[in-house]
Amino acid sequence: MALYVLRRLVSTIxxxxxxxxxxxxxxxxxxxxxxxxxxxxxxxxxxxxxxxEKLGLNEPLPVQFAHWAHSILSGNLGISIxxxxxxxxxxxxxxxxxxxxxxxxxxxxxxxxxxxxILAAWRAGGLVDRTLTALATLGFSVPxxxxxxxxxxxxxxxxxxxxxxxxxxxxxxxxxxxVQLILPTMTLALVYVALIARMTRASMLEVLSEDYMRTAAxxxxxxxxxxxxxxxxxxxxxILTVIGLSFAYLISGVxxxxxxxxxxxxxxxxxxxxxxxxYPVIQGVLILASGMYVLINLAVDLAYTLIDPRIRY
Amino acid sequence: xxxxxxAGNDVLLDVRDLETHFYGEESVTRALGGxxxxxxxxxxxxxxxxxxxxxxxxxxxxxxxLPKLTARTVGGEIRFHGRDLLKLSPREMRQIRGNxxxxxxxEPMTSLNPVYTVGHQIAEAVQIHTKASRSxxxxxxxxxxxLVRIADPERRVNNYPHEMSGGMRQRAxxxxxxxxxxxxxxxxxxxxxxxxxxxxxxxxxxxxxxEHTGTAVMFITHDLGVVAETCQRVIVMYAGRxxxxxxxxxxxxxxxxxxxxxxxxxxxxxxxxxxxxxxxxPGIVPSLREPIVGCSFAPRCPFAIGICREKTxxxxxxxxxxxxxxxRAEEVMGG
Ligand SMILES: Nc1ncnc2c1ncn2[C@@H]1O[C@H](COP(=O)(O)OP(=O)(O)O)[C@@H](O)[C@H]1O
Ligand SMILES: [Mg+2]
Numbered sequence: 001m002a003l004y005v006l007r008r009l010v011s012t013i014x015x016x017x018x019x020x021x022x023x024x025x026x027x028x029x030x031x032x033x034x035x036x037x038x039x040x041x042x043x044x045x046x047x048x049x050x051x052x053e054k055l056g057l058n059e060p061l062p063v064q065f066a067h068w069a070h071s072i073l074s075g076n077l078g079i080s081i082x083x084x085x086x087x088x089x090x091x092x093x094x095x096x097x098x099x100x101x102x103x104x105x106x107x108x109x110x111x112x113x114x115x116x117x118i119l120a121a122w123r124a125g126g127l128v129d130r131t132l133t134a135l136a137t138l139g140f141s142v143p144x145x146x147x148x149x150x151x152x153x154x155x156x157x158x159x160x161x162x163x164x165x166x167x168x169x170x171x172x173x174x175x176x177x178x179v180q181l182i183l184p185t186m187t188l189a190l191v192y193v194a195l196i197a198r199m200t201r202a203s204m205l206e207v208l209s210e211d212y213m214r215t216a217a218x219x220x221x222x223x224x225x226x227x228x229x230x231x232x233x234x235x236x237x238x239i240l241t242v243i244g245l246s247f248a249y250l251i252s253g254v255x256x257x258x259x260x261x262x263x264x265x266x267x268x269x270x271x272x273x274x275x276x277x278x279y280p281v282i283q284g285v286l287i288l289a290s291g292m293y294v295l296i297n298l299a300v301d302l303a304y305t306l307i308d309p310r311i312r313y
Numbered sequence: 314x315x316x317x318x319x320a321g322n323d324v325l326l327d328v329r330d331l332e333t334h335f336y337g338e339e340s341v342t343r344a345l346g347g348x349x350x351x352x353x354x355x356x357x358x359x360x361x362x363x364x365x366x367x368x369x370x371x372x373x374x375x376x377x378x379l380p381k382l383t384a385r386t387v388g389g390e391i392r393f394h395g396r397d398l399l400k401l402s403p404r405e406m407r408q409i410r411g412n413x414x415x416x417x418x419x420e421p422m423t424s425l426n427p428v429y430t431v432g433h434q435i436a437e438a439v440q441i442h443t444k445a446s447r448s449x450x451x452x453x454x455x456x457x458x459x460l461v462r463i464a465d466p467e468r469r470v471n472n473y474p475h476e477m478s479g480g481m482r483q484r485a486x487x488x489x490x491x492x493x494x495x496x497x498x499x500x501x502x503x504x505x506x507x508x509x510x511x512x513x514x515x516x517x518x519x520x521x522x523x524e525h526t527g528t529a530v531m532f533i534t535h536d537l538g539v540v541a542e543t544c545q546r547v548i549v550m551y552a553g554r555x556x557x558x559x560x561x562x563x564x565x566x567x568x569x570x571x572x573x574x575x576x577x578x579x580x581x582x583x584x585x586x587x588x589x590x591x592x593x594x595p596g597i598v599p600s601l602r603e604p605i606v607g608c609s610f611a612p613r614c615p616f617a618i619g620i621c622r623e624k625t626x627x628x629x630x631x632x633x634x635x636x637x638x639x640x641r642a643e644e645v646m647g648g
Contacts, residue, residue: 212426214418214424215424215425215426215486215489216426217410218376218378218410218411218418219410219415219437219489220407220408220409220411220438221407221437221441223403233428233429234428309428309430309473309475310428310473310475
């Protein structure tokens, strides 16, 4: 087991290195002169040369990469071209709203998705099951921004129950923070609730017809324990996989949701950076996002062994 | 029709006119067409018949473990200590399962939960039905593993099912079933899926444990040879009904139903060490989807006459403790 964790860590580092090379090349291999791209259409040759010098673009690629990687590993993600401020600082200022939204969305998606999926499998073909199917179809087919605008219209504009847009930092109070996040969280969670619930249902249905479930019933195990212990633990591996993937894909959903709800998070930062061609910021966010992605995958892989004793590496 | 003689105080389980149906897309399968039998305290009752005759459905009907959506027990009574199990609430039924009536299944490889240790699964049964603490329940699990003769129970108790052989898993199943000292153990073909040598060991184990604990056993098998080794009384099932019911001695000495005779002719001779095969009686088992007119065995029966194709024979006494559902039982028995 310890050996497996070690091997898995080494391969994680290798993956991150590949991702690093890719992100690095993103800018350098883009067609045309990166410095000219960054400088924009109205730039003078001096401005371009200036940028070229600032980014170290005159050196050979491997040297550039070595410098770049070294500074990133020492915690320096570079300087924003547009604002002139350190990228790390820009990102960390925007981190709280994004992480709040992501975590709330995952908590909501996992609890509702798994519970819904279990109940749907338990009474397959019943009311819960059919509601779930309808909801899942909705979740998969309606774009995030449509859901967002619909919820804003209904719960904020029509009824005034909830605020329309914006964000309240958590140190201004837990209540206001949560109230501001309800609509964005619901918007973003819909598709993940659908995804997780469908996977839970399918996985549970398969398990419920297994011989060992009949054995458990023959022992006098209660319905609750049958579902939530005997079945869920067996159905856990595919459910965990889909939860891990959802969390990873959440990153793209966050961008749209933050735009719709005018939340000053990392998603908005990226959108602005793309508009301004602020490549260091884009790169910095990509590195952090892919780092998160790889870490989540690692955590999921390690969690498999806790769920299913047959998985050994 | 019923053997009144058996209806004494020592009747543990009294099944009367049990009818179970399966509901398909367009058809209804009458898996049990009204069967009646009794299990007495401490006895071993054999239930034999070809595959598909309703043995498992009988067992699952008793414990009410049939698939909820497709199957239903539509008639009859299952009296356990005089109380009809069919009238119990789900909660009352759970208190019976694994506690007073336990069951072991045909497939040891898939009947244990792969994500829990064997010890956990045995201890769970104990904890559901007693107030035992976790550690007491685990101690009981170790004791049960020792009882079913699993070597090194201290270590095995922490094994997952996939770390055990098929024979060992079936022993663990038996340990789990007997952990709460049930009054009745239903064993549904517990050795069919095992190697021949392991089969004999498991049979021996069940017989020994039965003597040790005094549990009544309903032993389901398609093998009359196994019945001869383990049981006191037998019911022979055919197409969802009871064809014959007798003590083991009577059944082998004077089989009164042509179907029983057919089964006996196809019991393999173990001395030749051949793999046991399904009985070979010419003809096919009738479909249970359409109502059967006459005796369901008539199309395959060498004794069949006109009346057999018109009227359904009921189980009738043909001797002390011996009943058969055949119009010509006396002639069959005599000749
Ligand atoms: N899950 C099921 N769905 C539909 N029909 C079933 C099911 N299980 C059993 N049956 C029907 O009940 C009959 C008896 O089955 P079973 O009791 O399993 O036979 P066996 O004597 O081999 O244990 C079968 O012939 C089949 O028609
Ligand atoms: Mg069977």
